[in-house]
Amino acid sequence: MAGFIPEWFLGFDSIIYIFVTMIGFTIGAQLFKLYKLTGDKSHLKLHFGMVVLSMGFLALSMVSGYAYLNFQKTCAVECNIRVFDQAIDIYDFGYWVYYIASLAAYFIIFMVYLPERGQFPAIFPLVWSVGFRTFHLISLFLLSYIIFRSVINYFSDRNVYRFLVMFSFLALGGYHALLFFSTFDPVIYVLGNLSLLTAFLSLLVMVIRVNRK
Structure with missing residues (x-):
């Protein structure tokens, strides 16, 4: 289940994914x-992470756009797009x-933020039955450490970058x-995007600011 999408927002999320x-x-x-410019391999890993993540959003923009164009005449006030059903x-x-590319990208970025190489705990299981909420939960799990490290980095040296x-x-x-909570209110889906x-x-x-510095 891919959340509840307000009728007026149909297609706009696909446009957002294209921009993203x-x-x-x-x-x-x-x-x-x-x-x-720097030769820092962490920048190369972040490059790969962002490219893989962007490829995932490219797939998401195409499939969501196709779904909304295909079902726009059958949607009522809300559209409930289901994935991973019987067919x-x-x-x-x-x-x-999208799911696999996003998790792979977060994994790459996660590895960049680890303080020591080779100290990676076994916390990234292969979840072949991943669904909508499961995907966002695993993504939050990986991002939580990245967010934690970025907050520490900022408060250790406060600058705009x-x-x-x-x-x-x-x-x-x-x-x-x-x-993750978008099924409870369509507005949450809009705010998430x-x-x-x-x-x-x-x-x-x-x-851009770093490269111009």
């Missing part, structure tokens, strides 16, 4: 440029691509938290 995809690829390009179709496949990083991960965590767009815009501003 373009912003994500731009961030990935900026991070690769930063890696070329496997293009919607299931698209969400699978670390604030933007902290804010972007907080907003990204907010996106997953809000969508706006939080996602805010997260990517914040991170884009940060990497």
